[in-house]
Amino acid sequence: MRGWWREIGGLVLPVACAGCGSPRTSLCGECRRELYGAWPCRVRPSPEPPGLPPVCAAAPYEDAVRAVLLAHKERGALGLAQRLGRALAGAVDAVAPPGTGTGPLLLVPVPSTSRAVAARGHDGVRRVAAAAAGELRRAGRAARVLPVLRQRRAVADQAGLAAHQRLANLAGALEVAGGGARLLGAGRVVVVDDLVTTGASLAEAARAVRAARDAEAGAPLAAAVVAASSVSFEINRN
Numbered sequence: 031m032r033g034w035w036r037e038i039g040g041l042v043l044p045v046a047c048a049g050c051g052s053p054r055t056s057l058c059g060e061c062r063r064e065l066y067g068a069w070p071c072r073v074r075p076s077p078e079p080p081g082l083p084p085v086c087a088a089a090p091y092e093d094a095v096r097a098v099l100l101a102h103k104e105r106g107a108l109g110l111a112q113r114l115g116r117a118l119a120g121a122v123d124a125v126a127p128p129g130t131g132t133g134p135l136l137l138v139p140v141p142s143t144s145r146a147v148a149a150r151g152h153d154g155v156r157r158v159a160a161a162a163a164g165e166l167r168r169a170g171r172a173a174r175v176l177p178v179l180r181q182r183r184a185v186a187d188q189a190g191l192a193a194h195q196r197l198a199n200l201a202g203a204l205e206v207a208g209g210g211a212r213l214l215g216a217g218r219v220v221v222v223d224d225l226v227t228t229g230a231s232l233a234e235a236a237r238a239v240r241a242a243r244d245a246e247a248g249a250p251l252a253a254a255v256v257a258a259s260s261v262s263f264e265i266n267r268n
Contacts, residue, residue: 048101048110049094057113061094065256066117070124073258075229081240082233083251085226086125087258088117095257099224103154111154114224114256115161119169121254122162122220133217134172137163140223140235141179141204158256159222172217178210178242179235204234206242214243221253226262 046053049061057065066088073087089095101107102114126135139159159175166173182205206214221235232253239251 048098048107056109064094065089065098066120070121073262075262079229079233081237082229083236083253084125085253086121087255088121089257090260091225091257092260099257111157111161114158116165117256118158118162118222118254119165125252125254126218126220131218134174135166136176136217136219137222138176138179138219140231155224158224176213178206179204179238180207204238206238211242214239219251223255226255226258
């Protein structure tokens, strides 16, 4: 019921840009350019966690991009998923270009905790991943979402934890659901998330995928996100 009310809310409530607050638009032209007007680039958290696959981000996590991500994830602005999906699709294309690997692109979203999904009323990363897969298909690439990762144990809230604490908190926290390993061998796997900060979540997701599938199956793992810290984004762009 909560998701239904959020879906129709944007149709009946006054609309303002999620990035800057400009009236009569859900995302203005300037904020769209901040979200997906630049080219995606490789990003590397510092320190880089062991096992982190190559990661591409669409935009720096600042200003309008930060506001849009928070509006979608925390405030239920579900209509922004398509915009965020377009940005994520660009990052996927950058880290797994056409002609690399075999089979379709398999977007594996980093799962939110059940506690977070219940509080927000939706799984934001999975929603954005679905939008990104649609964007990629419209561009002529075979792509689908494989939500095969799940939490195998409880984890603490990551907010406020240092990089090494996040790694310890997430170590061994994810696993591939039964039957998922077979699906992972059917194409090029790209682990996706909305944001990378320390890289701990992506590294743990990659570990779980590698543990489940044949080490020789498919192309090497890659990862893509909508946004990364501005420092990481700019350093790796130049």
